[in-house]
Amino acid sequence: MTRHAALARWHEFLPATPAYQAWRNHVEPGHANVSRLSPALRTRVMLEDEIIADTLAQYHLPQVEKWLQEVCWRRYWKGWLEMRPHVWRRYRQGVHDAQRHLSTEQKARQNAIEQGQGGIAIMDHLARELIHTGYLHNHARMWFASYWVHVERLPWELGADFFFRHLLDADPASNTLSWRWVAGLQTRGKTYLVRRSNLEKYLTPTILQDSTGLELLEDSLVSPRPLSLPEEELPHALPQLPTLAPSLSSRFGLWLHPDDLCPEVGPLAHIRPTAVAAFTSSPIYTHYRLGQNRIQHLHAALKDATTRSAEHYGCPVTLDEAPTTADGLVTWAQREQLQDIVAFAPFIGPIADAIPHIQTRLAEISCQLHLIRRPSDLAVFPKAKAGFFPFWEKMKTELVRKSTGSVFEGKPIH
Numbered sequence: 001m002t003r004h005a006a007l008a009r010w011h012e013f014l015p016a017t018p019a020y021q022a023w024r025n026h027v028e029p030g031h032a033n034v035s036r037l038s039p040a041l042r043t044r045v046m047l048e049d050e051i052i053a054d055t056l057a058q059y060h061l062p063q064v065e066k067w068l069q070e071v072c073w074r075r076y077w078k079g080w081l082e083m084r085p086h087v088w089r090r091y092r093q094g095v096h097d098a099q100r101h102l103s104t105e106q107k108a109r110q111n112a113i114e115q116g117q118g119g120i121a122i123m124d125h126l127a128r129e130l131i132h133t134g135y136l137h138n139h140a141r142m143w144f145a146s147y148w149v150h151v152e153r154l155p156w157e158l159g160a161d162f163f164f165r166h167l168l169d170a171d172p173a174s175n176t177l178s179w180r181w182v183a184g185l186q187t188r189g190k191t192y193l194v195r196r197s198n199l200e201k202y203l204t205p206t207i208l209q210d211s212t213g214l215e216l217l218e219d220s221l222v223s224p225r226p227l228s229l230p231e232e233e234l235p236h237a238l239p240q241l242p243t244l245a246p247s248l249s250s251r252f253g254l255w256l257h258p259d260d261l262c263p264e265v266g267p268l269a270h271i272r273p274t275a276v277a278a279f280t281s282s283p284i285y286t287h288y289r290l291g292q293n294r295i296q297h298l299h300a301a302l303k304d305a306t307t308r309s310a311e312h313y314g315c316p317v318t319l320d321e322a323p324t325t326a327d328g329l330v331t332w333a334q335r336e337q338l339q340d341i342v343a344f345a346p347f348i349g350p351i352a353d354a355i356p357h358i359q360t361r362l363a364e365i366s367c368q369l370h371l372i373r374r375p376s377d378l379a380v381f382p383k384a385k386a387g388f389f390p391f392w393e394k395m396k397t398e399l400v401r402k403s404t405g406s407v408f409e410g411k412p413i414h
């Protein structure tokens with residue numbers, strides 16, 4: 001989704017935000033009840049701050065509280081994981097271990113379910129929708145995850161990985177932590193159980209026309225899969241990062257990556273880079289076994305960001321394929337004779353995992369990487385120390401206090 005398309009969709013959806021609370025949970029073909037903006041928010045071709053500012057410019061908070069709450073759930077998950085990087089590392093290790101230890105029978109079951117041939121018609125429909133469109137409604141994600149964990153009793157990590165490979169909005173925080181929540185690991189001991197009556201209440205009857213296998217989801221039938229709870233670790237302090245680019249007299253470059261593709265809004269808007277670059281990398285996509293739609297979406301978002309950056313910064317902008325991001329950055333820095341590279345700090349996830357190696361490789365050619373955090377992330381993330389509702393209470397106070405002020409970088413778009 002380009003920034004232009006995301007803003008157009010947002011303009012279209014904004015008048016529906018007061019009705020969001022009443023209709024959000026209903027799953028209908030086309031998903032008109034929800035914004036479908038998550039792929040744009042995930043890559044930050046548009047910012048939550050823009051959504052929040054526009055919403056509050058138009059409506060009072062009580063009219064749109066549920067809508068803003070959901071927009072802030074994403075912020076909450078991001079902040080929560082930033083302070084607990086071990087949760088991401090353990091999840092990736094869990095995917096690796098589960099793949100190795102799954103029995104032949106379980107592997108066959110996993111494959112059948114992922115291909116939409118598990119035998120419960122509605123779950124098969126959802127698996128196919130995920131693969132073909134790269135999107136699932138939130139309620140559908142909850143049902144499917146619960147089915148995977150509590151009915152099929154497959155490792156939650158492999159279900160989360162299935163989503164991560166195919167969702168266009170695949171996000172290390174929202175995805176991993178939501179799967180943990182369904183499994184009963186996030187809010188300790190509290191699981192989410194899929195129920196036939198809930199499916200019948202919230203799904204359009206045409207989607208549920210084929211009722212094959214629904215009897216396996218009868219309300220009293222699904223029970224929580226017992227899981228051993230890992231020891232809880234206290235959150236780390238948020239790493240200290242600057243919120244402004246350093247003033248550099250050298251030749252410096254701006255690196256764009258899919259955790260933040262909106263450099264023209266926020267603290268990097270006024271820098272004057274020598275060159276801008278972004279990278280695609282087939283070996284990385286193969287390593288994570290990403291689906292075709294997900295790869296195409298990433299490429300389109302990167303292409304859009306480089307086109308906007310060429311216009312905004314008026315310097316050479318490239319989008320190159322590279323074996324790894326470190327290889328791409330080193331080749332680019334040498335070609336452009338860069339002594340410094342500035343970038344938004346990636347969030348906990350695959351790009352952040354690569355940063356130590358990138359820094360080492362750049363240091364070998366005497367080039368320094370400067371990571372910048374958006375001021376609004378710095379203000380919001382530390383509030384995600386405990387549960388969502390204490391976080392939301394603090395957020396609400398901020399929202400009321402400064403609907404378009406310093407915490408929020410977005411400017412009203414109308």
Ligand SMILES: Cc1cc2nc3c(=O)[nH]c(=O)nc-3n(C[C@H](O)[C@H](O)[C@H](O)COP(=O)(O)OP(=O)(O)OC[C@H]3O[C@@H](n4cnc5c(N)ncnc54)[C@H](O)[C@@H]3O)c2cc1C
Pocket residue numbers: 024034035036037038039041042070071072073074075077136137138139141142145163167169170171172174175176178179182
């Ligand atoms: C098992 C599971 C896996 C999930 N995986 C992801 C993921 O990989 N990436 C992702 O962005 N979201 C994920 N979610 C959260 C949520 O389902 C999606 O953000 C939402 O469905 C996106 O659709 P939308 O843009 O139409 O949402 P809307 O209802 O229009 O909401 C607007 C925005 O608010 C945020 N939001 C809404 N609901 C949630 C929520 N429950 N948690 C966090 N943020 C929310 C999203 O940024 C969304 O784009 C997951 C939820 C579950 C239960």
